[in-house]
Amino acid sequence: MKIATAFLASIISVALPAAAAMAADAPPQWAYPANNPNYKPPVDDGRPVRVPDSTAGYTWSQLRDRFIAPIWHPGDHRPLPDIVASGRNPDVFACGYCHRADGPGGPENSDLAGLPKSYIIQQMADYKRGARGTAVSGRTPPTLMIALSKPISDPEVEAAATYFSALQPRKRIKVVESDTAPKAYVAGLLWAAAEGGEREPLGQRILEVPDDLIRFESRDPRSTFTAYVPVGSLAKGEALVTKGVGKTLACAPCHGPDLKGLGPLPRIAGRSPSYMFRQLYDFRHGARTGEWSPLMAQVVSNLEQEDMLAIVAYLASLDP
Numbered sequence: 001m002k003i004a005t006a007f008l009a010s011i012i013s014v015a016l017p018a019a020a021a022m023a024a025d026a027p028p029q030w031a032y033p034a035n036n037p038n039y040k041p042p043v044d045d046g047r048p049v050r051v052p053d054s055t056a057g058y059t060w061s062q063l064r065d066r067f068i069a070p071i072w073h074p075g076d077h078r079p080l081p082d083i084v085a086s087g088r089n090p091d092v093f094a095c096g097y098c099h100r101a102d103g104p105g106g107p108e109n110s111d112l113a114g115l116p117k118s119y120i121i122q123q124m125a126d127y128k129r130g131a132r133g134t135a136v137s138g139r140t141p142p143t144l145m146i147a148l149s150k151p152i153s154d155p156e157v158e159a160a161a162t163y164f165s166a167l168q169p170r171k172r173i174k175v176v177e178s179d180t181a182p183k184a185y186v187a188g189l190l191w192a193a194a195e196g197g198e199r200e201p202l203g204q205r206i207l208e209v210p211d212d213l214i215r216f217e218s219r220d221p222r223s224t225f226t227a228y229v230p231v232g233s234l235a236k237g238e239a240l241v242t243k244g245v246g247k248t249l250a251c252a253p254c255h256g257p258d259l260k261g262l263g264p265l266p267r268i269a270g271r272s273p274s275y276m277f278r279q280l281y282d283f284r285h286g287a288r289t290g291e292w293s294p295l296m297a298q299v300v301s302n303l304e305q306e307d308m309l310a311i312v313a314y315l316a317s318l319d320p
């Protein structure tokens with residue numbers, strides 16, 4: 001990790017000098033939906049589920065097996081290494097089960113496609129030693145992610161990081177500025193639009209929903225999403241991201257001129273706004289304290305939730 005360390009040392013000097021006191025604002029529900037135990041997922045009737053443009057078929061039981069990464073579109077990616085395809089029984093679940101076969105994940109986890117290999121390895125190490133947590137404990141997705149980081153071996157991390165870092169990210173989120181949004185409910189782990197097309201005021205939140213819930217439930221990596229964001233947030237986010245406007249640092253010096261990553265640092269363009277908001281909030285509230293996190297702690301130290309919301313809305317609207 002020599003190159004990465006040298007690179008980070010070279011950018012530390014541009015970080016803000018003083019970090020403000022830890023913020024006391026509560027985590028917003030739109031970004032941290034509580035698990036909904038009343039959600040009734042589709043029932044296994046023994047017949048294979050199908051998704052568009054695929055000849056594959058899986059039953060709902062197979063699609064909920066944590067040791068299976070469904071391969072709906074084999075032409076979209078190289079063959080999966082074992083750890084991504086099937087994990088290792090009993091306690092390392094298949095990476096592709098949650099992050100999908102070619103890495104896009106969903107609003108409830110993280111898009112891994114094309115993240116730098118050294119970044120992925122560093123994050124796994126941070127989870128393993130307890131340095132990367134989450135501001136709202138007890139939610140299922142991060143709990144499982146953190147748990148599987150403990151027993152995983154270095155060669156398994158290496159294989160997964162090699163695979164995910166070589167993938168090409170795809171645009172899958174449409175961002176819509178609007179005063180209203182579909183009425184929504186938590187479908188298990190993420191927000192989904194209620195049937196019937198009813199709308200309600202959006203207010204100061206982002207609503208990120210799958211365009212087709214069943215396709216999403218089927219873990220089809222080609223699933224797409226719409227994110228409703230408050231009117232004006234794209235322009236506000238752009239100003240913060242590109243200029244900092246006295247509240248933060250411009251992101252490009254560290255995350256790359258196109259925000260698609262630089263050296264060991266991750267892409268922040270075109271990713272789930274729900275996930276990205278949780279990360280900014282987690283840095284701000286000391287829940288993410290990995291080896292490289294101090295650089296971000298300073299970036300977020302003066303940001304209010306509204307600023308973070310605008311930033312992630314703008315970032316999600318960019319091509320990945």
Ligand code: HEC
Pocket residue numbers: 083084092093094095096097098099108109110111112115119120121123124132133134141142144145148152157160161266278
């Ligand atoms: C049970 C679902 C699940 C499985 C299985 C899973 N992950 Fe995750 N992963 C998550 C969630 C949820 C997050 C986001 C957690 C957070 O907010 O820190 C995440 C985040 C990550 C991140 C951080 C990404 C970033 O942008 O910083 C990496 C790297 C990662 N996972 C790698 C893996 C690898 C490698 C495997 C397989 C060994 C794996 N994951 C299996 C759910 C899962």
Ligand code: HEC
Pocket residue numbers: 011012014015122240241248249250251252253254255265266268276279280288289290291292293294295296299311
């Ligand atoms: C001084 C360098 C620096 C600047 C400037 C910077 N970042 Fe970062 N960023 C980092 C580092 C380093 C990490 C990885 C932190 C870690 O490993 O915990 C990171 C990680 C992130 C992550 C988490 C990504 C993931 O995959 O989980 C987000 C989100 C993020 N930065 C957003 C921003 C935004 C938005 C800006 C501009 C407003 C910004 N960063 C400016 C250095 C920087």
